[in-house]
Amino acid sequence: MTVPTSADRQLPAYQMLIGGEWRDASDGARLITVNPFTGKSWATAPDAGEQDVDAAVAAASAALSGPWTAMTASERGACMRRLAQLLRERGPALAEVETTDNGKLLREMSGQMASLPDWYDYFGGLADKIEGATPPPTKANVFTYTRHEPIGVVGAILPWNSPLLLMSFKVAPALAAGCTVVVKPAEQTPISTLAFAQLFEEAGFPPGVFNVVTGGRTAGARLVSHPDVAKIAFTGSTESGIHVMKSAADHLARVTLELGGKSPNIVFDDADLDAAINGVLSGIYAASGQTCIAGSRLLVQRTIHDELVARVAARARTIRLGDPLDLSSEMGPCATIEQLEKVMLFVERARADGLKVLCGGQRPTAPELAEGYFYEPTIVTGANNGHEIAREEIFGPVLTVIPFDSEAEAIEIANDTRFGLGAGVWTTDIKRAHRMAHAIRAGSVWVNCYRMLTYNMPFGGYKMSGIGRENGLDAVHEYTETKGVWIDLSNESRDPFVMG
Numbered sequence: 090m091t092v093p094t095s096a097d098r099q100l101p102a103y104q105m106l107i108g109g110e111w112r113d114a115s116d117g118a119r120l121i122t123v124n125p126f127t128g129k130s131w132a133t134a135p136d137a138g139e140q141d142v143d144a145a146v147a148a149a150s151a152a153l154s155g156p157w158t159a160m161t162a163s164e165r166g167a168c169m170r171r172l173a174q175l176l177r178e179r180g181p182a183l184a185e186v187e188t189t190d191n192g193k194l195l196r197e198m199s200g201q202m203a204s205l206p207d208w209y210d211y212f213g214g215l216a217d218k219i220e221g222a223t224p225p226p227t228k229a230n231v232f233t234y235t236r237h238e239p240i241g242v243v244g245a246i247l248p249w250n251s252p253l254l255l256m257s258f259k260v261a262p263a264l265a266a267g268c269t270v271v272v273k274p275a276e277q278t279p280i281s282t283l284a285f286a287q288l289f290e291e292a293g294f295p296p297g298v299f300n301v302v303t304g305g306r307t308a309g310a311r312l313v314s315h316p317d318v319a320k321i322a323f324t325g326s327t328e329s330g331i332h333v334m335k336s337a338a339d340h341l342a343r344v345t346l347e348l349g350g351k352s353p354n355i356v357f358d359d360a361d362l363d364a365a366i367n368g369v370l371s372g373i374y375a376a377s378g379q380t381c382i383a384g385s386r387l388l389v390q391r392t393i394h395d396e397l398v399a400r401v402a403a404r405a406r407t408i409r410l411g412d413p414l415d416l417s418s419e420m421g422p423c424a425t426i427e428q429l430e431k432v433m434l435f436v437e438r439a440r441a442d443g444l445k446v447l448c449g450g451q452r453p454t455a456p457e458l459a460e461g462y463f464y465e466p467t468i469v470t471g472a473n474n475g476h477e478i479a480r481e482e483i484f485g486p487v488l489t490v491i492p493f494d495s496e497a498e499a500i501e502i503a504n505d506t507r508f509g510l511g512a513g514v515w516t517t518d519i520k521r522a523h524r525m526a527h528a529i530r531a532g533s534v535w536v537n538c539y540r541m542l543t544y545n546m547p548f549g550g551y552k553m554s555g556i557g558r559e560n561g562l563d564a565v566h567e568y569t570e571t572k573g574v575w576i577d578l579s580n581e582s583r584d585p586f587v588m589g
């Protein structure tokens with residue numbers, strides 16, 4: 090908990106949504122959130138304690154055993170589509186809130202908010218199409234069918250890099266499945282989720298279907314360990330994901346985990362180099378590299394290494410750092426001072442390892458950027474895949490270049506990581522493109538593109554990048570339990586001592 094000063098008490102003070110009511114934390118504690126461009130506090134939110142989380146879970150449980158389940162699946166879908174419509178209208182305002190809270194470019198947020206309603210339309214449309222099966226009879230006079238029932242109350246834990254997008258990955262399929270939800274945004278960036286929550290009542294959702302508790306570790310830990318939470322959907326670091334899974338295991342809550350990455354962006358010498366350079370830049374400098382799918386390892390075929398690296402560096406040096414609300418800015422600040430410090434330490438250690446920092450490697454010196462948590466677009470060369478900077482998730486604008494000679498070597502390096510979230514492949518050879526896409530052990534492979542995203546393509550990680558999938562038809566089943574129902578159609582008495 091941060092203790093507000095008298096100046097902080099003048100800031101916009103948001104409340105959290107529990108059971109359809111806007112509330113402060115029961116002990117009145119508040120979190121202060123900082124605009125990473127100005128380095129100054131800009132809003133406050135409740136700092137929920139265990140009691141508040143318990144109240145939110147109770148509200149979600151009541152909605153589950155009451156009005157939400159009483160609605161037909163079509164009615165629930167209609168609520169979701171109304172939410173989508175409201176999001177279309179309010180998207181631009183929500184984009185500005187999130188940009189102020191986490192420093193993501195408004196340029197990118199505007200695109201995200203234009204597509205976010207599609208999640209609620211798509212999954213809202215699915216709500217009344219979650220069909221069970223009637224397996225053909227294999228026993229005489231027995232009729233069997235399956236039902237996909239809502240799993241229960243879902244706890245959704247969000248990171249700070251893309252709160253509204255990553256919340257929608259979880260909330261849209263959960264609502265479609267008939268679940269109710271308690272969302273806990275990251276303590277650094279709670280405000281856009283609270284602003285989004287204002288749309289639920291207007292869209293016609295019964296109170297308690299969607300709840301938000303804002304707070305830090307106390308709130309998150311209580312949500313994960315709460316015995317009435319049936320499922321935790323988490324996005325964040327691999328280390329925290331492991332904690333969450335262990336804690337959820339105490340009451341066997343289901344989990345989906347979307348965790349870290351160290352994704353390879355692989356450029357072969359037959360690639361369209363202009364397109365590849367664009368994709369390499371987008372992979373690592375979009376969102377200031379603060380994305381789980383950052384293409385943070387550039388694997389480049391040795392024959393084009395020098396030319397490609399020189400051209401990527403030339404463009405990286407001209408990336409326009411600036412106010413994330415200014416649509417002409419190309420890269421914003423890191424979201425928090427802690428994240429900036431983490432990035433700086435990685436680069437310092439790379440230098441100490443004898444690696445070359447080809448460009449960037451420092452905070453910008455322009456006075457207009459001095460208050461913000463900026464770090465220059467950085468390229469580290471001379472590394473091999475064993476160096477720390479090639480193995481650990483940095484979550485910042487730092488690209489590590491690793492040369493390779495053959496396709497087999499590219500695959501070996503690409504897969505030599507504990508992560509497996511994404512990968513890019515740049516080649517004009519269609520056979521190689523498919524061979525690579527099949528050989529790389531990662532949940533998403535982009536060929537001649539990078540960081541593409543849509544609601545109907547599954548997203549998730551292999552290995553330590555996660556468990557389960559978000560988005561796509563199957564995501565709904567991350568929020569259902571399948572029940573088998575058996576009906577005896579015969580009038581005969583059965584032998585009680587023999588399995589039927």
Ligand SMILES: NC(=O)C1=CN([C@@H]2O[C@H](COP(=O)(O)OP(=O)(O)OC[C@H]3O[C@@H](n4cnc5c(N)ncnc54)[C@H](OP(=O)(O)O)[C@@H]3O)[C@@H](O)[C@H]2O)C=CC1
Pocket residue numbers: 246247248249250273274275276277304305306307309310313324325326327329330332333347348349350380381428431482483484
């Ligand atoms: N895969 C991804 O998209 C992301 C990866 N990261 C990686 O994680 C690193 C550290 O960032 P950080 O913010 O600390 O990420 P965390 O993974 O620690 O935090 C992400 C979310 O999880 C919550 N959380 C963390 N631990 C627990 C727990 N034991 N029980 C319940 N909730 C928990 C946090 O809450 P709170 O902090 O409010 O207590 C926050 O809401 C980054 O540098 C980056 O490498 C970060 C964000 C997103």
Ligand SMILES: CCCCCC/C=C/C(=O)O
Pocket residue numbers: 250251254255376379380381382533540541542543548
């Ligand atoms: C298939 C792409 C999924 C993107 C996952 C979330 C990324 C968020 C971000 O980059 O801000």
